[in-house]
Amino acid sequence: MAEINIRKVGKTYGKTTIMDGVSLDIHNGEFVVILGPSGCGKSTLLRMIAGLEEITSGDIAIGGKVVNALEPRERGCAMVFQNYALYPHMSVAENIGYALKVSGMPKAERLAKIEVTAKSVGLTEFLDRKPGQLSGGQRQRVAMARAIIREPKVFLFDEPLSNLDAKLRVQMRHEIRRIHNTVGATSVFVTHDQHEGMTLADRLVIMNKGTIEQIGTPEEIYDRPASIYVAGFIGSPAMNFLPGRIGPDQNRVVLDDGQSLDLSGAARAGAGQLVQIGLRPEKLTFAPAERAMLKARFDFAEELGSGRVYHLKLEDIPLSLTSPEKRPMIEGEVVGLTFAPDAVHIFDGTSGLRLATTRQTAQVSAMA
Amino acid sequence: MRRAYFKFSWVAMALLAPQLLIIFVFFYWPSAQAVYWAFTLEQPWGGGNTWVGFENFRNVLSDPYYWASVRVSVIYALGTTALAMVMAMTLAVFVDRQLAGYKAYRVALIWPYAIAAPAVGLAFRFVFNPNAGILSYVNTVAPGLWDPTQSAAQAVLTVVIAGAWKQVAYSFIFFLAALQSIPRSLTEAAAMDGARPLRRIWDLQLPLLTPTIFFLLVINITDSFTDSFGIVDTLTGGGPFRATDLMVYKIYADGFRGFDYSGAAAQSIILMLLVMALTFVQFRYVERRVHYT
Known part of the structure; x- marks a missing residue:
C-alpha cells in the first residue's frame, strides 16, 4: 500500500517561490513520470517526496501517512540519482548491500540477497569491482540494484538516464519498466526527455514554472493537451x-x-x-x-x-x-x-x- | 603523466637565479656546513677544527639525554598531530553541515595559523599559568595539583596542546575543502539508504577523506618535529628538567647555549635524515592504500 498524495505543496527559498500549490495523487503500483524543462521544479518535487528537501507548505502522504516531518530513511522510498551517486570506495556488492548493512541484516543473509539482486540486473560478474572500473551503463545498473534490494514501497528516479548514450538509454528504459512491473512498487520518474516520459509512464505529469500544467495518460496528453505549453512541449517535431x-x-x-x-x-x-x-x-x-x-x-x-x-x-x-x-x-x-x-x-x-x-x-x- | 620540456635559455636562468640564490644561501650552504661540522670537532670561538669522523654521532647516540629527547619528540609529534587532526576534522564536519556564513568561520579558523609560534607559546603560558591561568582554579581546590613548571607530564601536555592549537587551522582548511568536494548526492544516497549522520561520517566521509588524512598526517608529523622550537622556547624553555627538551630545542640549546656546535650539527643531521625517512616511508607505503580509482 503506497499511494502518494501530494496536497497543495509549496516551496520557497527566502522570498523566491519555486513551487506553488502542487497537488497530485499517485496510485499504488503506478508508474508516474514528471516531465518538464530544467528549472520547472520537477526534481524539487521528487526530492520533497524523498525527504531530501523540506516542504514549505502543504502535505505529502505516503501510504496514507503524512511524511512531512519524517527523515528519508523513515519514508520507505529508494532513489536512483542522476549521477548514480555510487560510493566510490565500496565494491559493487558493498554498494548494493549498504542499506541492508545499515539496517543490521546478518552478513550471510545479506550476501545471498546481494547475489540475487545483482543477478536480476546482470551484474553478477562485477560484484568485486569498484564503481570507477565500470561503464556508465553498469553503474546505472548498480544504482538500480541498490534501490531494488531494499524492496521499497516507492521508487524515485531523478533523471537516471540522462548521462547515458542514446542506445543505452532506450535499453535501460525498457529495463526500468520491466523492473517496475516485476517489483510492483509505486514509481515516480523525473525527466526532461519527452520520449522517456511517453514510453514509460502510466500517467504523465507536465510541470512548468513550479506548477502542474496537466496530468494524464501519455495518450490523453498527446491527443488533448490542456494548454499551448503542453501542446508545444509534447510531440516531435x-x-x-x-x-x-x-x-x-x-x-x-x-x-x-x-x-x-x-x-x-x-x-x-x-x-x-x-x-x-x-x-x-x-x-x-x-x-x-x-x-x-x-x-x-x-x-x-x-x-x-x-x-x-x-x-x-x-x-x-x-x-x-x-x-x-x-x-x-x-x-x-x-x-x-x-x-x-x-x-x-x-x-x-x-x-x-x-x-x-x-x-x-x-x-x-x-x-x- | 605528461611532462613539458623547455630549451635552455638565459632568460629562464635569469628569472630562476634569485630563487636559486636564496635556496643556496639559506638551505644548501648551511646544510653543507652542518654536515661538515658534524664530522669535525669545532672550537666554540672559531680558530680551527679537527676531523673526528663519526665520533660526534657516537657521542650523541650514546647520550641518554638525547634518547630522552627523541622519546619526548615522538610523544609530542604523535600527540599534536592526533589532537590537531581530530579537532580540525570535528570543526570541519560542523562547518560542512551548517554552511550559513561559512566564509566567516573559515577566516576565523585559519587565523591561528598566521600567529607566530613564540606568540602562541606566550599566550598559552598565560593560559596554563599555575597562579593566574584558567587552571589555577584547580589549585584553589587542590593546591599544587596543576603546575607545569614542576610536573613533567603536565609540561609535555601544555606543549602538546599549544602545538596542536597552532596546527588545527591548517588541517581544518584541508578537511573542509575535502568534505565539500564530496558530491552532495553521495550523502543523500546514504541518507536514503538509511544511514544517520554519524554513520554517514563513518562509512562515507571518513573513507573518502583518507587521501587528505594521509597528506595532513605527513605534514603535521613533519611540522611537529621541525617547527616546535618557538612554542617550547617561550612556554617551558625545555623544562622542567629537560621534560620538554624536544629534538629541535635540544639542537639549539646544545649548540648556542652549550657551544657544542659539532654535537648540535650531528643532531641536526640525524633529525634531517629522520624526517626524510619518515616522509619517504609514508609516501611509499601508506599512500598506495588510499586511492580508489
Missing part, C-alpha cells in the same frame, strides 16, 4: 501554432494571413475571440489545390530516412509537416495541405488554455 480569430458564424477560424479554416461546430468560443490553432506535423498531409484546407510555401526539407520533415511557411509563420512520402519540391513552391477535423487543437489566444471543441467535449463526457 513540435506542434504548429497558427494565430487567428473565431469568425462571425463561430464555425470558421480566420487566420492572420486571411485564410480561413472550416471548423464546423468546433469551438465553444465567442465570435471574434483570439485563438491559436494547433496542428501536429504528423497529422498534416499534402493535398491537391482543390481539396486543400490551407496553403503554404515550401521552405526546405530534412531527411529522416524513414521519411522527411517538410518545413513550410504561412506568411512568416513556420509550419512543419512529417510524411513518409518523399516529394521533390522547390523552394517557394505553394503547396496545399489538409488534415482531419479532429486533428485540430484550439487554444485561447490570451490564456493559452485549450478550448474544448464540441466533438471533444462529447468524448470527454462519454469517458467520465
Whole structure:
C-alpha cells in the first residue's frame, strides 16, 4: 500500500517561490513520470517526496501517512540519482548491500540477497569491482540494484538516464519498466526527455514554472493537451501554432494571413475571440489545390530516412509537416495541405488554455 | 603523466637565479656546513677544527639525554598531530553541515595559523599559568595539583596542546575543502539508504577523506618535529628538567647555549635524515592504500 498524495505543496527559498500549490495523487503500483524543462521544479518535487528537501507548505502522504516531518530513511522510498551517486570506495556488492548493512541484516543473509539482486540486473560478474572500473551503463545498473534490494514501497528516479548514450538509454528504459512491473512498487520518474516520459509512464505529469500544467495518460496528453505549453512541449517535431480569430458564424477560424479554416461546430468560443490553432506535423498531409484546407510555401526539407520533415511557411509563420512520402519540391513552391477535423487543437489566444471543441467535449463526457 | 620540456635559455636562468640564490644561501650552504661540522670537532670561538669522523654521532647516540629527547619528540609529534587532526576534522564536519556564513568561520579558523609560534607559546603560558591561568582554579581546590613548571607530564601536555592549537587551522582548511568536494548526492544516497549522520561520517566521509588524512598526517608529523622550537622556547624553555627538551630545542640549546656546535650539527643531521625517512616511508607505503580509482 503506497499511494502518494501530494496536497497543495509549496516551496520557497527566502522570498523566491519555486513551487506553488502542487497537488497530485499517485496510485499504488503506478508508474508516474514528471516531465518538464530544467528549472520547472520537477526534481524539487521528487526530492520533497524523498525527504531530501523540506516542504514549505502543504502535505505529502505516503501510504496514507503524512511524511512531512519524517527523515528519508523513515519514508520507505529508494532513489536512483542522476549521477548514480555510487560510493566510490565500496565494491559493487558493498554498494548494493549498504542499506541492508545499515539496517543490521546478518552478513550471510545479506550476501545471498546481494547475489540475487545483482543477478536480476546482470551484474553478477562485477560484484568485486569498484564503481570507477565500470561503464556508465553498469553503474546505472548498480544504482538500480541498490534501490531494488531494499524492496521499497516507492521508487524515485531523478533523471537516471540522462548521462547515458542514446542506445543505452532506450535499453535501460525498457529495463526500468520491466523492473517496475516485476517489483510492483509505486514509481515516480523525473525527466526532461519527452520520449522517456511517453514510453514509460502510466500517467504523465507536465510541470512548468513550479506548477502542474496537466496530468494524464501519455495518450490523453498527446491527443488533448490542456494548454499551448503542453501542446508545444509534447510531440516531435513540435506542434504548429497558427494565430487567428473565431469568425462571425463561430464555425470558421480566420487566420492572420486571411485564410480561413472550416471548423464546423468546433469551438465553444465567442465570435471574434483570439485563438491559436494547433496542428501536429504528423497529422498534416499534402493535398491537391482543390481539396486543400490551407496553403503554404515550401521552405526546405530534412531527411529522416524513414521519411522527411517538410518545413513550410504561412506568411512568416513556420509550419512543419512529417510524411513518409518523399516529394521533390522547390523552394517557394505553394503547396496545399489538409488534415482531419479532429486533428485540430484550439487554444485561447490570451490564456493559452485549450478550448474544448464540441466533438471533444462529447468524448470527454462519454469517458467520465 | 605528461611532462613539458623547455630549451635552455638565459632568460629562464635569469628569472630562476634569485630563487636559486636564496635556496643556496639559506638551505644548501648551511646544510653543507652542518654536515661538515658534524664530522669535525669545532672550537666554540672559531680558530680551527679537527676531523673526528663519526665520533660526534657516537657521542650523541650514546647520550641518554638525547634518547630522552627523541622519546619526548615522538610523544609530542604523535600527540599534536592526533589532537590537531581530530579537532580540525570535528570543526570541519560542523562547518560542512551548517554552511550559513561559512566564509566567516573559515577566516576565523585559519587565523591561528598566521600567529607566530613564540606568540602562541606566550599566550598559552598565560593560559596554563599555575597562579593566574584558567587552571589555577584547580589549585584553589587542590593546591599544587596543576603546575607545569614542576610536573613533567603536565609540561609535555601544555606543549602538546599549544602545538596542536597552532596546527588545527591548517588541517581544518584541508578537511573542509575535502568534505565539500564530496558530491552532495553521495550523502543523500546514504541518507536514503538509511544511514544517520554519524554513520554517514563513518562509512562515507571518513573513507573518502583518507587521501587528505594521509597528506595532513605527513605534514603535521613533519611540522611537529621541525617547527616546535618557538612554542617550547617561550612556554617551558625545555623544562622542567629537560621534560620538554624536544629534538629541535635540544639542537639549539646544545649548540648556542652549550657551544657544542659539532654535537648540535650531528643532531641536526640525524633529525634531517629522520624526517626524510619518515616522509619517504609514508609516501611509499601508506599512500598506495588510499586511492580508489
